[in-house]
Amino acid sequence: MGAVDLTTHPGHLARRLQQAHYLLWNTMVSEEITSPQFAVLNALVAEPGLDQRTVGERVGLDRSTIAEVISRLGRRGLLDKVRDPQDGRRFLLRLTDEGLRTHKKLTVRTARMNQVFLAPLATDEQVLFFDLIRRVADAAEGLRNPSEPLVAPS
Amino acid sequence: MGAVDLTTHPGHLARRLQQAHYLLWNTMVSEEITSPQFAVLNALVAEPGLDQRTVGERVGLDRSTIAEVISRLGRRGLLDKVRDPQDGRRFLLRLTDEGLRTHKKLTVRTARMNQVFLAPLATDEQVLFFDLIRRVADAAEGLRNPSEPLVAPS
DNA sequence: CGGTATTGTTCAGTGCACCGACGATTACGA
DNA sequence: TCGTAATCGTCGGTGCACTGAACAATACCG
Numbered sequence: 320m321g322a323v324d325l326t327t328h329p330g331h332l333a334r335r336l337q338q339a340h341y342l343l344w345n346t347m348v349s350e351e352i353t354s355p356q357f358a359v360l361n362a363l364v365a366e367p368g369l370d371q372r373t374v375g376e377r378v379g380l381d382r383s384t385i386a387e388v389i390s391r392l393g394r395r396g397l398l399d400k401v402r403d404p405q406d407g408r409r410f411l412l413r414l415t416d417e418g419l420r421t422h423k424k425l426t427v428r429t430a431r432m433n434q435v436f437l438a439p440l441a442t443d444e445q446v447l448f449f450d451l452i453r454r455v456a457d458a459a460e461g462l463r464n465p466s467e468p469l470v471a472p473s
Numbered sequence: 474m475g476a477v478d479l480t481t482h483p484g485h486l487a488r489r490l491q492q493a494h495y496l497l498w499n500t501m502v503s504e505e506i507t508s509p510q511f512a513v514l515n516a517l518v519a520e521p522g523l524d525q526r527t528v529g530e531r532v533g534l535d536r537s538t539i540a541e542v543i544s545r546l547g548r549r550g551l552l553d554k555v556r557d558p559q560d561g562r563r564f565l566l567r568l569t570d571e572g573l574r575t576h577k578k579l580t581v582r583t584a585r586m587n588q589v590f591l592a593p594l595a596t597d598e599q600v601l602f603f604d605l606i607r608r609v610a611d612a613a614e615g616l617r618n619p620s621e622p623l624v625a626p627s
Numbered sequence: 628c629g630g631t632a633t634t635g636t637t638c639a640g641t642g643c644a645c646c647g648a649c650g651a652t653t654a655c656g657a
Numbered sequence: 658t659c660g661t662a663a664t665c666g667t668c669g670g671t672g673c674a675c676t677g678a679a680c681a682a683t684a685c686c687g
Contacts (some may be wrong), residue, residue, distance in 0.1 A: 321577055325532070326585070329590055330494040330508045332606045335533050337491050338674075340484040345675085354484050355643065365476035372665060376502040378479070379489050384644050386667070391642080399499035408652045408665040416513055423475055431480070444605060446614030451594060451602045452486045458593040459493030492644075509673065512637085526635060538674050540637065545672080561684045562635040 323464040329455070342437065348425060351395075355380065357429065359388055360397065360422040363414050370409035397421055483609070494590065501586040502579060505549075509534065511583065513542055514551065514576040517568050524563035551575055 325331040344354050352360075358378040365368060371376070375385035389412065392398045397418035403409045414422065437445050479485040498508050506514075506518040517523060523531070531540035532618065543566065546552045551572035557563045591599050 321573075321580060323580055323583070324514055324588050325512055325515060325609060327603060328587060329602070330498060331512060331532075331588075332490070332603065332610065333487060333491040333494050334509070334673090335614075336480045336606050337484070337487040338533065339610045340487050341675075343613055344484060353642070355488070356677085358479055358485060378485075379492065380643085381645065382666070383646080387643075401487065404664085406653070410666075411685075415486065419475075425478055426475060429477070429485075433482060433484075434614060435616075436609065439608045440605060441584045444513065447601060448483070448605045448609070449481060451598060452483075452490050452603070453480060454593045455602070456486065456493045457543060459497055459590060460489075461495065524635075526682070534677060536636070536675085537676080539640085541673075560683070562634085564636080569629090626638075 329454050332445065343432055343436055347435065348428045352425060355384075356392055356423070357425050358386070358426075359392060360414065363398065363412055364419070364422050368411050370403065370411060372409070374407055374412060387447060392418070496587055497590055501589065506575065506579060509538075509542055510546055511576070511579050513539070514568065514572060514579075517552065517566055518573070518576050521567050522565050524557065524565060526563070528566060546572070546618045578592060 333441055340354070348357075355378065359374055362374050362376040366377075371385055371389060372382060374389070375382060378385075380388065389398065389400070391401055395402075399413050399415055400410045401413075403411050437448070440448055490564055494508070499604075502508075502511075509532065516528050516531040523544060525539055526536060528543070529536060532539075534542065543552065543554070550569060552571055553567050555565045555567075557565050582599055591602070594602055
C-alpha cells in the first residue's frame with residue numbers, strides 16, 4: 320500500500336497541464352506551428368538579428384533543441400539564417416515577411432486560446448496562477464545555474 | 474513591435490515549469506527512472522494487474538507513449554507483462570520485486586524533491602498552486618473528451 | 628452462426644527536451 | 658605571437674508525447 324497520490328505531486332500536475340495546453344493549441348491555434356516555435360518567432364519579432372544561443376536563452380530551450388526548432392522554421396521559410404560577419408561562430412536570425420505574417424496571425428489566435436484555457440479561473444485567480452508558477456519555475460532554474468555565489472568568486 | 478509577453482502565456486509557463494521539474498528530478502531523484510516511469514510504477518503498486526490502456530488512463534498517457542514507457546520498465550526488469558487468459562487482446566502488468574523496491578526508494582526521494590521544488594511557496598500558497606493547476610488541467614481535458622452530452626445520445 | 632463493430636496493442640512519423648562530445652572560430656594571456 | 662581557453666553550432670543518443678494506420682482478438686447483432 321505504498322502508493323502515492325500523484326495529484327499532490329507538482330511534476331505530475333505540470334505534465335498534465337502542458338498536455339492539456341498542447342491539445343488546446345492544436346485545435347485552436349495551429350496544427351503546423353507549435354507553441355515553442357511560436358515562442359521563437361516572438362523572440363525574433365522583439366529582437367531581430369539574435370543568434371541561436373540567445374534565442375534559446377530567451378525562450379528557455381537548450382542549444383540542441385533550439386537548433387531543431389530553428390531548422391524547422393527555416394524549412395518552412397519563416398526565418399533566415401546568416402553567418403555573422405563579425406563573428407564566424409554564430410548565425411544571425413531574422414524573420415521573413417511570411418514569418419512576420421504568421422506571427423501576427425498566431426498572436427490573435429493565441430490570445431483567444433489563453434482565454435479559453437484560463438476560463439475556469441476568476442480574474443484574480445489567474446494573476447495568482449501566473450505568480451505562483453513563475454515563482455516556482457524561477458526558483459528551480461536558479462538551483463541549476465552556476466548561481467550567484469554568496470561570496471566573491473575565488 | 475507586435476511581440477508578446479510570454480510570461481503571461483500559461484502554455485509557456487507550463488513548459489518552463491515542467492523543464493524545471495525535469496532538472497530537479499534528475500539531480501535529486503534518479504537519472505535512470507523518469508517521472509512518468511515512476512507514475513506507472515505507482516499506478517501498479519496501487520492496482521496490480523492492470524492492463525496497459527488502463528495504466529495510461531490512470532497516469533495520463535496515450536496508448537503509444539504508455540507502450541514505450543512500459544517496454545522500458547520491462548527491459549529494466551521492474552515489471553512483468555502477461556497475456557490475459559480471459560481476454561487475449563490485453564496484457565496484464567505487475568511489478569517485480571525489484572520494481573517494488575525501486576518504487577519504495579523513489580517514493581522517499583520524490584517527497585524530498587517536492588519539498589525543495591515547492592519551497593518558494595508558503596504552505597497555503599502550495600494548496601492554491603495545486604488547486605489552480607488541477608482546475609485548469611481538468612477543464613482542458615474535459616474540452617477534448619466525447620464529453621457527457623447535455624441530452625441523451627441519439 | 629457469421630459478419631461487423633469495438634477494443635487493446637503495435638508501428639511509422641513528427642516534434643520537443645535533455646546530455647555529452649566534437650569541430651570550428653574567436654578571445655585572452657603568457 | 659602563439660597556444661590555451663571559452664563560445665557557437667552540430668551530431669548522436671535517450672526519452673516523452675501525440676496522431677493516424679494497421680492488426681489481432683473479442684463482442685455484439687441480425
